[in-house]
Amino acid sequence: MSEERSDMSEDEDGGGGVEQKERWGPSQGGGGCGSAKSRGGVWTDPPPPFSDQVLENVLENVLQFLVCRRDRNAASLVCRSWCRAEAQTRGELFIGNCYAVSPRRATDRFRRVRSVVLKGKPRFADFSLVPLGWGAHFSPWASAMAAAYPWLERICLKRMSIADDDLSLLAFSFPFFKDLTLICCDGFGTHGLAVIAEKCRHLRVLDLIEAYLEEEEEDQVVDWVSKFPQTTTSLETLGFDCVVSTVNFEALEALVARSPALRQLRVNHHVTVDQLFRLMVRAPQLTHLGTGSFGPPAALALQGDVMEHEADLVSAFAASKSIISLSGFRDVASQYLPAIYPVCANLTTLNCSFAEITADELKPVIHHCHNLQKFWVLDTVRDEGLQAVAATCKDLQELRVFPLNATEDSEGFVSDVGLAAISQGCRRLRSILYFCQQMTNKAVITMSKNCQELVVFRLCIMGRHLPDHLTKEPMDEGFGAIVMNCKKLTRLAVSGLLTDKAFAYIGKYGKSIRTLSVAFAGDSDVGLRYVLEGCPKLQKLEIRDSPFGDPALLSGIHQYYNMRFLWMNSCKLSIRGCNDVAQRLPRLVVEVIRDRPEADDETVEKLYMYRSLAGPRNDAPPFVKIL
């Protein structure tokens, strides 16, 4: 994993986007700085008189220093000249929902952008809840930016559909392009990567994080690694751990050898441990390493001869004095794990969440990791492993415990015991994602009291509607304690057996919550009502399989323009209720998504609604109905 930015998580920053932070009503111009209602967002204001122009120049020079987009949004609301000046000086454009504004409008307002961050599909798309072909196409944005931003240096996309042609367009349109980061994107393949590698001569960052490359036949796979310029490159980050096809290793090794600025390298699982050794030797200056398979080449594995590379590996790690982040470990042979001991003391990030290691295998490693801040692991380490983490990692800020068997009736390997242990040992914890099968209110309450720094609390009890496994009561009190005690909480995901009481707590105490995820919870409309009426900062609300219907939906009318989106699937909504909302809020795009064509017209299976200056999109597929 690379630094915080690449996750594009908004959990800890100020939030906000192009849209105003203030109450957003249809009477306001929205993105268009109060200028006369202009077609297509083009400026029709006359140029300001001379003295105002001077003031504006001064303003621009001052506003250069404003970096945070929330501050910039506030500044842009002061008056027209501030709005103009801010627009001229905004260097990074953040679009939290690609359908909230048209590409043309965005590029017309912000003329001097060097860096664009763009997010597409709703998060539930990660869990196969959004049908393929729904949208979030990068093409229109690519075209608009190609025309408007010749100086563009950086693009960061999350959950967008990108075609190889789009990547070609980028490569040919932006001569100074430096930085491409793609998170959970799909639609492109090795051909697109090859064009980027070949044409972007100043490329510093090529980072693919959990991207789904198009499947390609063997003979269609392009050797993109060979396409990088043969001279010394300016590459600083190269991450391709999600690329399914093998890469040309000789080319990779040569690339690493001629990239003296390389600091972050994340290879895919085809790279074996002996190959990794060769790469590490070429790049002892690495700070972030994704180790790929961390297992022996297949031929050796069959002979049972795994010890061969161990000594090499240990020396490689000993020589890599700068490593602070490790990930990969896809097929880890536990014999190799001790090789990382030399770097453990410096590690701030360790992601072994693809490695099926036991508590005994983890303990000797984690024992050395005093400085660990971010730790992602599989539940195979059990409560015992987590206790070891709690004992050593006093500075831990982020913990994610993923399940080996992601099914709701699987045997859970971690429980309330592990959670309580972590809360005892890791008092500075800010973010937690925890998958388990057994939980108690007591453990959650303990965490709420011990971990006052919590910003993100995501607990997933995998069995649906499971109560406290000791008292058999609902999990209301536990989550209630979290919202009550953790004053900095901005993101919450709930699970387990929950009544409307849990939502009453959230509505009463969750005043800072921006993102809320609900699944299989609540008793009635009242639950959702509590949240919509009680959480003023709510931005993103995603709900599935909960008994909330039209009355609950309508209770949030006052709130929806302040939010980025609302997602609800498999609840109790009907087309009537959704129509009602759509009529009352003209600037809200209300999408009803239908999986099955034969389903009756009354019930709404999936609802996705979001504020937008662009109106209903014109690329909606047939299974999407925009009300």
Added chain:
Amino acid sequence: MDGGVGYADMDALKATELRLGLPGSDPPEKPLPTTTTTTATTARPTKRSLDEDRAARREPSEGGRATSTRATKAQVVGWPPIRSYRKNSFQAMKATAEAAGLYVKVSMDGAPYLRKIDLEVYAGYKELREALEDMFKCFEGCKGSEYAITYEDKDGDLMLVGDVPWEMFTSSCKKLRIIRGAEAIRGLGSSQ
């Protein structure tokens, strides 16, 4: 939930059911959900996702609170909320492990033809023995004679099965040979 009664009928019903999924992809022990619904396009492309049966079945979406005494639950799309990327990574690993297999030939003295078995499906020697007995019982003959299970290892030596830890055995076994008759009894005298 009694699987016995009417299970044959369920099978017949299942055969005619229109559903997306690889043939034989659903686990036999999971009963049919009360209402099966198909989703045409929600799952990730089928070519990636090996676990089609999970994607193909949907829980009836009344969203009501299910009692915790419900013995069986139909698998639900997208729950628990794990990204397909992660799910596919583990499935891919399991699939390659499963597909590889560790097939070895098994010969028995006097049997007209050999068999082949996958050592990886057995947890240990006991299961292996039982499987071999089962496989070759038609050749046992009325004599009911003693037999010894031997194997040829990496170095080509004939070894008695059972001496070394199971994992070591599976990694070094090249083929199995069941020896019968006088030879076997002599050899077994001291060990078994």
